[in-house]
Amino acid sequence: MKIRDLLRKGFSISFEFFPPKTEEGEEELFETIRNLQSINPTFVSVTYGAGGSTREKTRRVVERIHRETSLTVMAHLTCIAHTEEELTEILRGYREIGIENILALRGDRPKDNSATEKRGCQYAYQLVRLIRTKFGDHFSVGVASYPEGHPESPNLEWEVRYFKMKVEEGADFSITQMFFDNSYYYRFVELCRKEGIDIPIIPGIMPITNFRQIQRFASMCGASIPHHVVQRLEPYAHLPQETMKVGVELAIKQCEDLIENGVPGLHFYTLNKSKATLLIYDAIKDRVPTKI
């Protein structure tokens, strides 16, 4: 089903996975998917490696989820390292196997700028345009948004302008970069609404299960970790079980506050593991608004 239509029906719970490098990893991922299926998620998504590095693997995992489960699946696609022809071919392939949802992304620029000559689209809004021009309404199209601003954006006002360009090209919904302080999300959504952006903006939730790893991710994508979160987690940085316990507790509080403030859904960055997400969901499930 198209995610656009599912979001109209009510609150969404979704999970993000990455395509594993090995067969063993893929079997573990499908074990995770089986565990998370009990929650009956609205959709799941599969990331696309920087520079097209997981082109085949993303496609394979997306296809397996589509064929072997009853889940609605969305394929991420980054445009930076592909020509227009390549992007069209990838999208045609998804259409042929019945995939109806794409997260249209630019992708991170390679540090050595090696992909520059090949680029068919420089920014995600051009990929959204390409999808709408060549495939009309076949795909429901999601895009990324950044409550704290993308590291390349000069400020939040420009961030909103760039985001609006993707919406004007036909994006149906957005998933945000991870954030750990909900006030960034609320302020961003308010700015978007003032600019007339009215698509659902689903908060991306990263449960912290490995503090050092999340510190690295956060600094790469420009997300800040509030002092109180550092204070709670730092003492347990080398104690995985304690980190998981505190990380889950913090994520539960974050999700409860978001639900109270009327978010359209919650998108969990699972890192291909189910435990933290299951614990969080179990704690918040009675507050999750029911679907119509």
Ligand code: FAD
């Ligand atoms: P864009 O929307 O094109 O914008 C990126 C930045 O470029 C903007 O913030 C702005 O600073 C600038 N910009 C945009 N338009 C213009 C313009 N017209 N003129 C000048 N500057 C402009 N990466 C992956 O490699 N694979 C994935 O699967 C993946 N999944 C993601 C999922 C989510 C939910 C999120 C939030 C991010 C994901 N990313 C993924 C990371 C993403 O690819 C990077 O953040 C990338 O740097 C920007 O991609 P974008 O689609 O937001 O780009």
